[in-house]
Amino acid sequence: MDSTFTLLDLGWQPYFQQQLSLDDLESNRIARICSHQDNTYELIDESGLFSLSEHSEMPDMTVGDWVITDADHLFIRRLDRASVFDNIAANIDTVFIVCALDENFNLPLIKRYLGLVHEAQADAVVILTKADTCEDTQEKRAQVERLDPILIVETVNTLDPDSMDCLSPWLKQGKTIALLGAQGAGKSSLINTLMQHDGTSLPKIGTSNTLQPIPKGAILLDSNGLRELQVAQYKGGKIESFADILSLAEDCRFSDCQHQGEPGCAIAKAVKQDRLDEQRVANFLLLRFEETDDGIKAKSKPQGKFYRSAQSDVRARKHSAAE
Incomplete structure (x- = not known):
């Protein structure tokens, strides 16, 4: 059942009001996108819910966007955004x-x-x-x-x-x-x-x-896209909390050292010398690796991406300090 909302109820701001034409105010409809699934947008305006089918002439649109349609719900344009998170x-x-x-x-x-x-x-x-x-x-x-x-x-x-x-x-x-x-x-x-x-x-x-x-x-x-985005950022931020271990990894003999018994591993050496807590290293390795379906441990793509990013940040800080 559709419920009645005013534009203000839906999050309308003066920034969007300034983008309206006389036709928009007199003849067109103003709506906000509620969801985007299977090439279909669900929108809501002051009269209730309706749908728009996605087509190639439309600009990129996502949940939260404000859209102008005509009286028959035909797409006219998307209003300029006040903010946007990776188009999600x-x-x-x-x-x-x-x-x-x-x-x-x-x-x-x-x-x-x-x-x-x-x-x-x-x-x-x-x-x-x-x-x-x-x-x-x-x-x-x-x-x-x-x-x-x-x-x-x-x-x-x-x-x-x-x-x-x-x-x-x-x-x-x-x-x-x-x-x-x-x-x-x-x-x-x-x-x-x-x-x-x-x-x-x-x-x-x-x-x-x-x-x-x-x-x-x-x-x-609260969209699925935002949830996925924050999980990816969480993985990166979690890796960065092990900056000291990442820094030590730069001193391993082999650049592809997995820190699991390889000769010349600087992390293993630090653990042996009681300069690193063994459980903390184990937590670090768990974050870098995940179990695949066949039971073989492999670095996930998102974790690998943020591991490399964090490792690059550590490398840059070391070089900066050396200079």
């Missing part, structure tokens, strides 16, 4: 970067997410969770704040709605938000608390649940 999500105003303050605290991952958000031209707010499990909350918060002098960092209890009042400025009607964070960071708890309301049913936007209305008025954009 568009027109997100603010991204909540969620990170736990427990043993999963990962500063390199936060840096990766910040770079992703800045590249997309969206705003970022870092939300630190699980402060009750952390003895050095203020120090870790200070580490995050040092990443950017104007970065907003909030510490919340994701199970307590009152502690999340600090997020209200980004949850107003007309705003679109998204969340990025590793598994276990507290994203699900945060979303569940944000979605708490007075017991009345919130209207549903589309059939994919990619756009979800929040009781305070904002729209949550």
